[in-house]
Amino acid sequence: MSNSSKDLDHLIELMAKLPGLGPRSARRAVLHMVKKRALLMTPLADVLAEVAVTVRECLNCGNIGTADTCDICQNPKRENGEICVVEEVSDLWAMERSHMFKGRYHVLGGTLSALDAIGPDELRIPRLLRRVRDENVTEVILALNATIDGQTTAHYIADQLGDVRVSTLAQGVPIGGELDYLDDGTITAALRARKTL
Amino acid sequence: MSNSSKDLDHLIELMAKLPGLGPRSARRAVLHMVKKRALLMTPLADVLAEVAVTVRECLNCGNIGTADTCDICQNPKRENGEICVVEEVSDLWAMERSHMFKGRYHVLGGTLSALDAIGPDELRIPRLLRRVRDENVTEVILALNATIDGQTTAHYIADQLGDVRVSTLAQGVPIGGELDYLDDGTITAALRARKTL
Known part of the structure; x- marks a missing residue:
């Protein structure tokens, strides 16, 4: 060359x-x-x-780090009963950049997909269910991508979780977003979830 | 982060x-x-x-490699009396990708620039003049960028070289180029250098 x-x-x-x-x-x-x-x-x-x-995957949550348990799982201040479920490590990093979420994470490693033969056992779903049972979890926030596969996975997990409080991220117009450039689905979702000023 | x-x-x-x-x-x-x-x-x-x-700069031509003399300067087959003068190593690599030039190179390391106080001694120009004197050089091909600084540098070098044959790359329409997207200068140059079919 x-x-x-x-x-x-x-x-x-x-x-x-x-x-x-x-x-x-x-x-x-x-x-x-x-x-x-x-x-x-x-x-x-x-x-x-x-x-x-x-580098290795955290045995608890699937985040990457340089120890068997990642910095977030090791930090007792992050144990507030909330688990934020994301698809990939990059999503965890995106959440962290907002400095808004103070709990712990769970990285699924993808989404359920019939087409690619990815079932719950291919993802970290059994491990999530165990964590919800064993750790004092009060709320599971499903921060999956707003795609068909992401939402299918979110519904599946919500079904499995049973008693614990389950929430998802709000959908609507992104900050700085211009209506003219948004797709119909986003505008529909934002209109449905409109707030009284 | x-x-x-x-x-x-x-x-x-x-x-x-x-x-x-x-x-x-x-x-x-x-x-x-x-x-x-x-x-x-x-x-x-x-x-x-x-x-x-x-990694280091070739002591002869300024190309980068992993020995004091680069692979091209070490290769006796590349000693055909032609030296192609380029501004940067990336230009040398671009020339090599065309597989057209069989001689050796000389990397100036930039162009003359009054504004940035870059004179001949800041570039590898003295070294080039010595090579032209010492190696059996028959032709120096100035493959400098078609910018003001590049062309100023080309003229300066041509003046210094004296007897040896000096040439520059042809200017004209790039292969696959569409006239509508070319600047006026290129079209003017291509028209001036037009060839009879």
Whole structure:
């Protein structure tokens, strides 16, 4: 590819496999790293090697971290009886960025899907039911994506949970959203859930 | 950022410094690597650590590689008397991808710029003049960008070179280019350099 060296070519090849990067941006990224070797390339190599060895899924909630139990599950301040159920770790991170939720999480690892033969046992649903039984859970917040599969999964879980309080995220117009760019379903949902001022 | 672990946060932070990646795509890239640990994350960590230690500029031409002299300068088959002068290593790689040029390169490391106080000594221009004198150079191809700074630099170098044959890349309509989307300068250049069929 570049005739520069086998290692460089291999590095570019691997970088190009990252989502959002193609061959062209991988080459740019590698040249940028070479220019900023001390500030970027060496620290990145170090932390990547460290994470590649230490990263693991939390045995309790499915979040990723560098210990058997993630920082959130280890933090006693996060034990407030609320469990927020999300599909993926990226959703957990999105929730955390809002700094609004103070409880713990449960990462399903996907959604139920008849088409892909993903049933409850392929996800972390049995583990969630056990947590709701064993931990003092007062409310389960289903923060699944507003897709068909996400909502199917939410209904399935709500059915299984029994007595505990179950809630979902509100649906409506996103902050800063312009009506003209919203789909009909969102506008319908926002109108149905309208609030008296 | 993610409350997942300090190492993971640090990794995301560093990845977000790569050109073309922001915080959001850095998080996606890291989650992707975690999912493909054996196939992507570990090999990437290995080759990145290797390259961070071994990468260096070729003492002859300024290309990057993992030895004091790059693969192209080491290859006797590439010694055909032609030197292609480019601004950056990325330009060298672009030339190599065309598989058209069989000679050697010289990477200037930028262009002359009065505004940024970049004179000939800040670039690899003295080194180029020495190479033209010492190696059996028959032609210098100035493959600099078609920008003001690039063309100023090309003229300066052509003036310095004296006897040797100096050429530049042809200007015209790119392959697959549509006239409607081309700027006036390109169309003017293409018209001036028109060829009789």
